[in-house]
Amino acid sequence: MQAIKPVPLLEWRGIFHRAALLPFMVQKKASRASSKRKSKAKPKSKLWWLLSQVTVLAAVVAVGWVVWLDIQVLREFSGKKWSVPARVYARPMELYPGAAISPDMLARELLVLGYREVKTPSRAGQFKKSGSQVHLISRPFRFWDGDESARELNVRFDGDRIAALFDPASRSNTSLARLDPALIGSIYPSHGEDRILVRLDQVPEALVSALIATEDRRFYDHWGVDPKSIGRALVANVRAGGVAQGGSTITQQLVKNFFLDSRRTLVRKANEAIMSLLLELHFSKEEILEAYLNEIYLGQDGARSIHGFGLAAWYWFQTPLEELALHEIALLVGMVKGPSYYNPRRAPERALKRRNLVLQLMADGSPAWAEEVESAKSQPLDIVERSVIGTSRHPAFIQLVRQQLQRDYRSQDLESEGLRIYTTFDPLVQRAAEQAVRERLTQLEQERNLAIGSLQTAGVFATTETAEVLAVVGGRDPRASGFNRALMAKRPIGSLVKPAVVAAALAGPEGYTLASLVNDEPVTVPLPGGREWQPKNYGERYWGKVPAYEILVHSLNAATVDLGMTIGVPAVVAQLRQLGLSEDPEPFPSLLLGALELSPLQVAGLYQPLAAGGYQRPLSAIREVRDAVGAPLQRYPLDVKQAMATPVAALLNWNMQQTVERGTARALSWLMPESAGLAGKTGTTNDLRDSWFAGFGSNMLGVVWVGRDDNEPAGLTGASGAMRVWADTMKSVALEPIVTGLPNGAEWHAIKPETGALADGCADTTRVPFMSNRLPLEQDACMQKDAPGFLKKIFNWLE
Amino acid sequence: MSKPLSVFSFRLVALWLLALLLSGCATFGGAGGQQGAGKTNPWASQAPYEWPPYQQSDASDLALGPAPQALLAEADAHYEAGRVSASAASLERALRLAPRSPVVWYRLAGLRASQGDLAAANRLAEKASSLVTTETSPRIRQWLSWLDDWLISQLRPAA
CATH class of the missing domain: 1.25.40.10 (Tetratricopeptide repeat domain)
Incomplete structure (x- = not known):
């Protein structure tokens, strides 16, 4: 558990020089009261004496009351701290020459970040896209490894890659720039306040002007209450025959907000006034204003209440507060009076009217604003349709973040300590996956006459070498925050287990190579208790004796069982454990065909080392955590461990590329423009209940499941369901092919596929990778005929 | 009624002072106490072995x-x-x-x-x-x- 520095509600400094005065002040009053009592020792008359006693008592009670209120004020405003939910950030986009980022991708990222598209970028958070160029001014941001300052950049593209980054300030090209990371959500209590704290110096001057013009014109002049405006309100109330109008100052509103009781009784009003005076006594105007700006309620997002202008700017405009335009500021200020009544999404006309009133009040209060106000009045509302932050937007990924954080942090710290969590989330991959799910599932249902809405899905996308989770799809509706299938739905993985069977054979003591012949014929496995198991191939088609690599290419069940029973099921369990499986499945023969229920996240974990040269790292969604003031709390450093010999991984990569080239995943070639160099494995379970696909290129891997929540047959094979969603996702992100070339300890040889015998330099052969220390024992007759010199030549040519 | 409060407040002020002092010290201590500072960088050129220059x-x-x-x-x-x-x-x-x-x-x-x-x-x-x-x-x-x-x-x- 981490020690977390609390966020002070107001700066301590304020309490110091003012609160220190308080005891003396109170003491002074009290001593005056007691000296009065002495002088009343000899009363001239009983009535007089009684009156004086009542006065003293009243004074003591009043002083006591004030003191009690003062304790309340101090406790509420300085002892307590803001409850600030943890803020979750996406990965920052790195811009550099050669990066696989197209102009559209960059523009999309900038929009996610809340950058404004303008004609001529003039300040941070603005950009312009024209053809194969994007001109932007980035925002400053403090990263773990240093500050990234705001900079102007001209990004030039060459097709779908960045060609150059030109820095107009220095008139030179730069090699690297990092954008600020997108804010993708927050971790707040199930029913609770959400806010982003701002300091007064971050707040635009216009906001303060608008607020004061609208809510409390004499804010800088009064002592917490404003008799003039109270008088005005009183007149109005007498006319209305009840309490209709408040003459509340900003200070009073702040006090009211903190004591959560909005009853408008006279006692309350009196208390509020006294506490406002006390608050002004203890704190400066600036401190009160800052607290107000962070406290005020400005909207409701489901169970989450939006507090403070910092979050409101993100919630309504998807922009940091500093970057709001005048008409946007005025809209927020207008909402202070009633965020629900003036909700610009539900009552746009009312909100617009109120906004323009605020603008008018600004111009009336200070002629300096007059000109800007006029142009602001003609602006549209400009609110975003739906906020990108809040867990409502990416609930599946946020849930994974939360799960991983809970190993190190307590729930209440996450919900209240204002932690900043820097994740591995890639908004562009997530968007591609969500779009793929939305379009493809409906299409599948229509094509196959399935009930509309019957299919469900889940997926996990991650980087290969660094094992960072890029995107999580928890179900068909990406906004639904309920059941997260990517993390929680455990389904039989079917044929997705086969690479582990082959891997165990390649590394085992039996001496198997990819060219070893295996039996693909109907097989009967005796089970304990006299029962028998007769696994069947898909379509009951059997291939006879084939090289072991055909197991993965055509997903041969019978051959898998033949191979698996030879090496033993425990060897397969051991292999799965090495790949990172956290559970310990029973070594039943049915495991060989994937009678193992795992979530898509777990499957992605098993495939990660396959895609990363045999080196495993638990899939991670978090890079680092900072506290509320930006001090580093924790890094999640990169570490890897070997789960499988690198040559074995290379052999499997080749094998799974064959699956895409000519096997069960060959449809990928028409599902996406570039399928060369991709590796994959389909998975289908009994009666077509689960459709799986796991695949990877050199930089990314993805695992997708499609099926039904009720576990009824979905009517889809791995290739006809999950693989399509996978392909739709991967074709719109920068998936790169697996690099050619074998690692040390692996080499190419030619074999005769009918016999599995080594046949370098012969005709009618297939080229297969082998571990250097494990070549086929048999050599084809044609090899022995050839002279070694000739063979060497061919060999060199092959290399 | 007011007396205990004043003592209370006085103590509070003292406590605040102490807390401020302590937190200040902690901050200064933290800045200088970066782990690993002073260790020789194996990648730096002054390492005591012939290092392939990285240029x-x-x-x-x-x-x-x-x-x-x-x-x-x-x-x-x-x-x-x-x-x-x-x-x-x-x-x-x-x-x-x-x-x-x-x-x-x-x-x-x-x-x-x-x-x-x-x-x-x-x-x-x-x-x-x-x-x-x-x-x-x-x-x-x-x-x-x-x-x-x-x-x-x-x-x-x-x-």
């Missing part, structure tokens, strides 16, 4: 683009200033741009070694050597085997 001219040989290259330089700068975790962050950043570069994995291994985590260093170094393929140029292979030998010599005392 811009080697960029093409290392098969690294200018961006990861710049990040390696940044990692060096952080390290020399005693900011070890910032240095690690820069290396990891470089790794994200060039995830199959054996050089970057070696550098990360070296950093872990300098932090005293020799087991992690060993794992990362193994990972680095696993990325050498038949297509890696002979010069890089030579360079990396040199690094490998050095790392092994560093790791030996722990074994």
Whole structure:
């Protein structure tokens, strides 16, 4: 558990020089009261004496009351701290020459970040896209490894890659720039306040002007209450025959907000006034204003209440507060009076009217604003349709973040300590996956006459070498925050287990190579208790004796069982454990065909080392955590461990590329423009209940499941369901092919596929990778005929 | 009624003062107490062994683009200033741009070694050597085997 520095509600400094005065002040009053009592020792008359006693008592009670209120004020405003939910950030986009980022991708990222598209970028958070160029001014941001300052950049593209980054300030090209990371959500209590704290110096001057013009014109002049405006309100109330109008100052509103009781009784009003005076006594105007700006309620997002202008700017405009335009500021200020009544999404006309009133009040209060106000009045509302932050937007990924954080942090710290969590989330991959799910599932249902809405899905996308989770799809509706299938739905993985069977054979003591012949014929496995198991191939088609690599290419069940029973099921369990499986499945023969229920996240974990040269790292969604003031709390450093010999991984990569080239995943070639160099494995379970696909290129891997929540047959094979969603996702992100070339300890040889015998330099052969220390024992007759010199030549040519 | 309050407040003020003083001290202490500061950088040129110089001219040989290259330089700068975790962050950043570069994995291994985590260093170094393929140029292979030998010599005392 981490020690977390609390966020002070107001700066301590304020309490110091003012609160220190308080005891003396109170003491002074009290001593005056007691000296009065002495002088009343000899009363001239009983009535007089009684009156004086009542006065003293009243004074003591009043002083006591004030003191009690003062304790309340101090406790509420300085002892307590803001409850600030943890803020979750996406990965920052790195811009550099050669990066696989197209102009559209960059523009999309900038929009996610809340950058404004303008004609001529003039300040941070603005950009312009024209053809194969994007001109932007980035925002400053403090990263773990240093500050990234705001900079102007001209990004030039060459097709779908960045060609150059030109820095107009220095008139030179730069090699690297990092954008600020997108804010993708927050971790707040199930029913609770959400806010982003701002300091007064971050707040635009216009906001303060608008607020004061609208809510409390004499804010800088009064002592917490404003008799003039109270008088005005009183007149109005007498006319209305009840309490209709408040003459509340900003200070009073702040006090009211903190004591959560909005009853408008006279006692309350009196208390509020006294506490406002006390608050002004203890704190400066600036401190009160800052607290107000962070406290005020400005909207409701489901169970989450939006507090403070910092979050409101993100919630309504998807922009940091500093970057709001005048008409946007005025809209927020207008909402202070009633965020629900003036909700610009539900009552746009009312909100617009109120906004323009605020603008008018600004111009009336200070002629300096007059000109800007006029142009602001003609602006549209400009609110975003739906906020990108809040867990409502990416609930599946946020849930994974939360799960991983809970190993190190307590729930209440996450919900209240204002932690900043820097994740591995890639908004562009997530968007591609969500779009793929939305379009493809409906299409599948229509094509196959399935009930509309019957299919469900889940997926996990991650980087290969660094094992960072890029995107999580928890179900068909990406906004639904309920059941997260990517993390929680455990389904039989079917044929997705086969690479582990082959891997165990390649590394085992039996001496198997990819060219070893295996039996693909109907097989009967005796089970304990006299029962028998007769696994069947898909379509009951059997291939006879084939090289072991055909197991993965055509997903041969019978051959898998033949191979698996030879090496033993425990060897397969051991292999799965090495790949990172956290559970310990029973070594039943049915495991060989994937009678193992795992979530898509777990499957992605098993495939990660396959895609990363045999080196495993638990899939991670978090890079680092900072506290509320930006001090580093924790890094999640990169570490890897070997789960499988690198040559074995290379052999499997080749094998799974064959699956895409000519096997069960060959449809990928028409599902996406570039399928060369991709590796994959389909998975289908009994009666077509689960459709799986796991695949990877050199930089990314993805695992997708499609099926039904009720576990009824979905009517889809791995290739006809999950693989399509996978392909739709991967074709719109920068998936790169697996690099050619074998690692040390692996080499190419030619074999005769009918016999599995080594046949370098012969005709009618297939080229297969082998571990250097494990070549086929048999050599084809044609090899022995050839002279070694000739063979060497061919060999060199092959290399 | 007011007297206990005044004492209470006085104590509170004293407490605040103390807390402020303590937190101030903690902050100053923290800034100077960066872990790893003062340790010799195995990647710096003044290391007591003949180190293959790492220079811009080697960029093409290392098969690294200018961006990861710049990040390696940044990692060096952080390290020399005693900011070890910032240095690690820069290396990891470089790794994200060039995830199959054996050089970057070696550098990360070296950093872990300098932090005293020799087991992690060993794992990362193994990972680095696993990325050498038949297509890696002979010069890089030579360079990396040199690094490998050095790392092994560093790791030996722990074994």
